Amino acid sequence: KKGNYDHFMQKEIHEQPHSLTTTMRGRLRDNDVVLGGLKVHLKTIRHSRRIIFIGCGTSYNAALAARPFLEELSGIPVAMELASDLLDRQGPIYREDTAVFVSQSGETADTLLALEYALENGALCVGITNTVGSTLARKTHCGVHINAGCEIGVASTKAYTSQIVVMVMVALAIGADKISTQSKRDAIINALHDLPNQVSEVLKLDSEMKDLAESLIETQSLLVFGRGYNYATALEGALKVKEVALMHSEGMLAGEMKHGPLALVDETLPIIVIATRDACFSKQQSVIQQLHARKGRLIVMCSNGDVSSVCPSGSCRVIEVPQVADCLQPVINIVPLQLLAYHLTVLRGYDVDQPRNLAKSVTTQ
Ligand code: UD1
Ligand code: BG6
Secondary structure (H helix, E strand, O other), rough: OOOOOOHHHHHHHOOOHHHHHHHHHEEEEEOEEEOOOOOOHHHHHOOOOEEEEOOOHHHHHHOOOOOHHHHHHOOOOOEEEEEHHHHHHOOOOOEEEEEEEEEEEOOOHHHHHHHHHHHHOOOEEEEEOOOOOOOHHOOOOOEEEEEOOOOOOOOOHHHHHHHHHHHHHHHHHHHHHHHHHHHHHHHHHHHHHHHHHHHHHHHHHHHHHHHHHHHHHHHEEEEEEEOHHHHHHHHHHHHHHHHHHHOEEEEEEHHHHOEEEHHHHOOOOOOEEEEEEOHHHHHHHHHHHHHHHOOOEEEEEEOOOOOOHHHHOOOOEEEEEEEOOOOHHHHHHHHHHHHHHHHHHHHHOOOOOOOOOOOOOOOOO
């Protein structure tokens, strides 16, 4: 079933133009989004006091990527909860809350326990899952299947990008009653139509990412700095490297750089800075300057044609990616990092599809 590919993770990375197409199939109209599973619940969601995203691992990161756009379109505060932490704290959940559970498998123990807890507390419970008939799909009040197709590699790749796209569509559906955001919504719907093509473009970086992996093969550690829409990309890129390449890697909020991480910067530690064009671009330019002043070993991800704006000295390595609508940029930006993690794993001789000590679905606490 791997076709021409050596590993499932590799196949699943490369099939993202297709999986994203199936995720959107039948759901995008000219200037509207139709999510059959949410239709009758949209009014209740719009009246919620708070939306809470709950998940684990990559699914949590996907929700984090979608959060800024959901806040922007709905005007409702969006809280983030790692399922285990919510359970540990027994954090407050109310009847006026909408709790959105994100899980590729729909069977992750902590996520399901958090669901039981939210149901007991009377919240509207929405599921976002890849698995029809899963416990999550059955026990939530309503939800959306991501329809990404079966994912076999333990490290989630295509489910991540499909989850983000579904949550962007959820935000579009929730915000559909607001005239003030209509033109933004139209622009995002157009951009969604073109997204699979742009993902095909960014996949052309495969051999460049293999070269980059070769240069990092002996590295002990790798940092990834992002912010805004791409804070999640930093966390998820680092998680991929950690999970499969068995290399220490941390995703960090660039806005926190001066509050600790800066102490780590030297000429040897590679740091990936995500600096594609969006409202945070100039702040990321200044982060790059500060890292450069401390002789950091920089790898900068920027929008096509922006090399001289992010690296005027010409001394950093640059990954150029296609620029898309800001809220969809995380879908593009994660792809080179998935490819990097994949190639690092192969070059370091580790098991790509079954990383040491990890399971595809963690069904016990
Ligand atoms: C549904 C059909 C799809 C068909 C389409 C045509 C299913 C699974 N989907 O897709 O085959 O082509 O209509 O109109 O039969 N749900 C939850 N929790 C979750 C996920 C989903 O309760 O975590 C519920 C939804 O609220 C909905 C149902 O499951 O009632 C199906 O969800 P989804 O597949 O996303 O709906 P459609 O896209 O309308
Ligand atoms: C496991 C997987 O840890 O569970 C991860 O190895 C995944 O890839 C996480 O992100 C959460 O799984 P799910 O199925 O709830 O999305």
